[in-house]
Amino acid sequence: MEFALFLGCNIPIRLKQYETASRAVLHKLGVRLVDVPEFNCCGYPLRNIDLKAFVLSSARNLALAERQGLNIVILCKCGFGTMRMAQHLMKENASLREEINTILATEGLKYEGDIQVKHLLTVLFSDVGTAAIKEKVTRPYEKLKIATHYGCHALRPSSILQFDDPVAPTIFDQLVEVTGAESVDWPAKLDCCGGPLLGTNDELSLDFAEKKLDSANKAGAHYIATGCVFCQIQFDTVQKSMESGRGSNHRVPSILYPQLLGLCMDMDTDVLGLESNQINITGAKRFLTTNSPGLKSA
Amino acid sequence: MLLLLMHGLDTLITSVLFDDYYPTLNPFMFLRDLFSLVVIVGIAMAFCRRLLSKRPRPKTTVVDYYALVILSIIMISGILLEGTKIVSHSIYQEMVDEYSGLEEPEELKALEAFWVKEFAVVSPNVKKTFDKNVLIDGEQLHEMSCAGCHSRPQWGFMGYGAAKVVSPIALPLDRANVHTLLWYLHFMACFFGLAYLPFSKFFHMIATPVFLLANAVMEEGESDPVNLATKQAMQFDACTHCGDCTARCSVAVAFDEIPNPNILPSEKLAAFRSLLSGNGLNQQSLMKLQEGSHICTDCHRCTDVCPVGINLEDLWLNLNRHLAGLGYCKPELWAREAIGAEFDLKKLKDSTLSLTTVDKRFAGGLTGSAQAGTFTVCFGCQNCTNVCPVVGNYENPKEVVGLLPHEIMHSLALKQKELALGSKMLWDCVTCYECQEHCPQGVRVTDVLYELKNLALRHLKEKVT
Numbered sequence: 093m094e095f096a097l098f099l100g101c102n103i104p105i106r107l108k109q110y111e112t113a114s115r116a117v118l119h120k121l122g123v124r125l126v127d128v129p130e131f132n133c134c135g136y137p138l139r140n141i142d143l144k145a146f147v148l149s150s151a152r153n154l155a156l157a158e159r160q161g162l163n164i165v166i167l168c169k170c171g172f173g174t175m176r177m178a179q180h181l182m183k184e185n186a187s188l189r190e191e192i193n194t195i196l197a198t199e200g201l202k203y204e205g206d207i208q209v210k211h212l213l214t215v216l217f218s219d220v221g222t223a224a225i226k227e228k229v230t231r232p233y234e235k236l237k238i239a240t241h242y243g244c245h246a247l248r249p250s251s252i253l254q255f256d257d258p259v260a261p262t263i264f265d266q267l268v269e270v271t272g273a274e275s276v277d278w279p280a281k282l283d284c285c286g287g288p289l290l291g292t293n294d295e296l297s298l299d300f301a302e303k304k305l306d307s308a309n310k311a312g313a314h315y316i317a318t319g320c321v322f323c324q325i326q327f328d329t330v331q332k333s334m335e336s337g338r339g340s341n342h343r344v345p346s347i348l349y350p351q352l353l354g355l356c357m358d359m360d361t362d363v364l365g366l367e368s369n370q371i372n373i374t375g376a377k378r379f380l381t382t383n384s385p386g387l388k389s390a
Numbered sequence: 391m392l393l394l395l396m397h398g399l400d401t402l403i404t405s406v407l408f409d410d411y412y413p414t415l416n417p418f419m420f421l422r423d424l425f426s427l428v429v430i431v432g433i434a435m436a437f438c439r440r441l442l443s444k445r446p447r448p449k450t451t452v453v454d455y456y457a458l459v460i461l462s463i464i465m466i467s468g469i470l471l472e473g474t475k476i477v478s479h480s481i482y483q484e485m486v487d488e489y490s491g492l493e494e495p496e497e498l499k500a501l502e503a504f505w506v507k508e509f510a511v512v513s514p515n516v517k518k519t520f521d522k523n524v525l526i527d528g529e530q531l532h533e534m535s536c537a538g539c540h541s542r543p544q545w546g547f548m549g550y551g552a553a554k555v556v557s558p559i560a561l562p563l564d565r566a567n568v569h570t571l572l573w574y575l576h577f578m579a580c581f582f583g584l585a586y587l588p589f590s591k592f593f594h595m596i597a598t599p600v601f602l603l604a605n606a607v608m609e610e611g612e613s614d615p616v617n618l619a620t621k622q623a624m625q626f627d628a629c630t631h632c633g634d635c636t637a638r639c640s641v642a643v644a645f646d647e648i649p650n651p652n653i654l655p656s657e658k659l660a661a662f663r664s665l666l667s668g669n670g671l672n673q674q675s676l677m678k679l680q681e682g683s684h685i686c687t688d689c690h691r692c693t694d695v696c697p698v699g700i701n702l703e704d705l706w707l708n709l710n711r712h713l714a715g716l717g718y719c720k721p722e723l724w725a726r727e728a729i730g731a732e733f734d735l736k737k738l739k740d741s742t743l744s745l746t747t748v749d750k751r752f753a754g755g756l757t758g759s760a761q762a763g764t765f766t767v768c769f770g771c772q773n774c775t776n777v778c779p780v781v782g783n784y785e786n787p788k789e790v791v792g793l794l795p796h797e798i799m800h801s802l803a804l805k806q807k808e809l810a811l812g813s814k815m816l817w818d819c820v821t822c823y824e825c826q827e828h829c830p831q832g833v834r835v836t837d838v839l840y841e842l843k844n845l846a847l848r849h850l851k852e853k854v855t
Contacts (some may be wrong), residue, residue, distance in 0.1 A: 248823030
């Protein structure tokens with residue numbers, strides 16, 4: 093199993109732990125990752141500005157991976173949604189695709205359209221499979237309650253993205269339950285984190301985050317699990333700043349899914365970057381069962 | 391650099407270091423031509439890269455062309471000067487008069503014959519047929535009188551090559567005193583280059599080493615803030631405009647669709663410099679800088695690759711702050727206010743909508759995606775508005791966001807540009823796609839809002855131009 097790893101702009105500089113944890117977990121599960129240094133911005137930030145510029149940005153990445161005959165695995169939901177949308181737009185609009193390809197041709201690139209863009213969670217769920225993951229879980233969690241946050245730009249528009257059922261998704265919950273943790277039911281599960289409005293309308297953005305955190309807290313979750321750069325920043329960095337800025341404290345830290353998974357696979361906490369999160373999540377270790385092979389099947 | 395030090399500044403440097411320095415003697419003569427070859431190869435590479443490279447994005451600006459042109463003039467005039475001097479009979483005659491001390495016509499003729507035969511001097515007196523004995527005499531005389539101070543001109547291989555090329559027209563050139571003309575050209579070009587150096591990109595020869603030194607000994611947070619500010623000011627001159635940042639830039643690809651050079655870090659730096667140097671930029675330039683500045687995703691790649699070690703990331707943060715201070719904040723935020731003021735919905739509220747403001751072509755602008763036109767099938771069920779979390783966040787959403795999603799779709803059907811673009815809802819849309827997901831008619835509500843934002847920004851841009 094081989095994928096081109098798409099990191100985007102934020103992970104290498106603001107969320108390094110997402111990269112190291114994902115690499116470690118995927119490596120352990122036998123997924124080979126190829127780095128493409130020429131990858132550029134996914135195009136997401138350009139969507140407000142200019143549709144063609146956003147499609148071009150995505151298409152260049154797609155063409156680069158296609159040239160190497162690789163499918164893309166992407167860690168960020170917004171990046172995932174953007175690249176899938178670009179694929180869709182170029183599929184439904186042949187003249188747009190032609191226009192984009194004319195520009196790409198100046199660099200000797202071409203987007204043919206036969207490449208798959210998958211989110212990390214899909215690779216884990218569909219390509220690796222929960223059974224194979226379960227085999228590697230050596231220290232399952234006990235009594236740990238996790239609120240899964242799906243992320244808008246993976247779920248919707250479902251007809252285009254086809255990530256999971258948009259109304260009753262289960263992928264993330266199943267992946268969480270493989271670790272022994274309980275995935276709690278919470279009303280705001282499918283709602284937006286508010287991240288896209290950060291910098292444009294901060295108050296509104298924080299209102300969204302607050303509602304979600306409140307809902308997760310009331311459902312008794314110890315942590316919110318994320319699989320997206322913007323959601324993680326919203327629930328980690330922004331939640332922390334809300335403590336001083338708004339005087340709110342929801343006490344629901346956010347953990348990246350590969351961090352959650354890596355811990356119960358008994359991986360090095362440095363590689364998982366637990367200390368790199370703004371809000372301390374090292375407490376998650378308390379829920380791990382003691383390290384004995386007999387408990388493997390528990 | 392070596393050429394400049396050894397040849398350009400010979401009286402100041404080389405002759406001080408070496409007692410026996412003569413520009414006509416080896417190794418100096420050979421080294422001069424070797425260094426020129428290096429410079430010429432460099433210039434040729436720079437030209438080729440610009441002509442042949444497939445990488446379309448690092449832009450060549452006037453500043454770069456100036457640098458290439460002045461260097462080329464200096465180099466070409468220098469080599470031609472050397473060439474014309476080698477073939478020049480009058481220069482040869484001057485040297486003979488000054489240094490040889492020969493007076494016998496026979497001897498003079500022999501020496502001249504030898505130089506014409508061996509050293510490419512073109513003489514009006516001596517014909518190409520040479521008597522062997524005369525040449526032997528000439529060689530002896532050469533060894534005696536000339537070789538002490540003049541190596542064989544072949545060692546100056548660049549000039550000698552030029553000499554061979556111009557030799558067929560050497561006599562008229564010599565009569566017209568072309569070598570003196572070239573001498574003036576060469577010197578004037580050098581002087582001009584030197585005088586203009588502080589204002590050209592060559593200034594990096596001075597600024598970059600100083601900046602690198604400063605960078606090595608200064609620490610953010612520890613050094614005096616005043617010194618840090620000085621260092622930051624130096625960054626602008628330390629930039630060599632090599633284009634590495636642009637080649638690595640994560641959003642440079644957008645330049646192919648949005649032709650705004652300020653998207654590219656190397657150009658943005660230059661624009662920021664001219665903004666800071668007090669050249670009041672006009673509204674249009676400021677908007678371009680604003681656009682470029684905010685398309686940047688702060689991915690840090692430019693800073694990582696800068697060979698000079700300029701902290702570009704820091705510079706962009708400062709640029710954003712500076713622009714915000716001038717009233718040019720994030721375009722989305724800016725558009726929210728600007729377009730809201732232009733199409734004030736409150737003013738429209740109690741007046742009857744005039745049909746004459748209908749922009750018939752307006753909705754036709756939504757062509758980015760094939761299904762942006764899906765708003766036409768909206769039947770006003772208000773599902774989009776009911777599921778919208780932004781609308782749900784407010785007690786009285788219309789006061790805050792203006793038109794609600796279903797109303798925007800409706801105003802599009804009515805081709806009401808003011809209504810559709812003037813709503814703050816566009817900029818408060820969190821792009822969660824709930825509306826689109828829940829539309830029973832398959833209207834791509836969120837995608838339509840995205841495209842309306844594109845249109846609104848374009849409208850503001852066009853208004854200024």
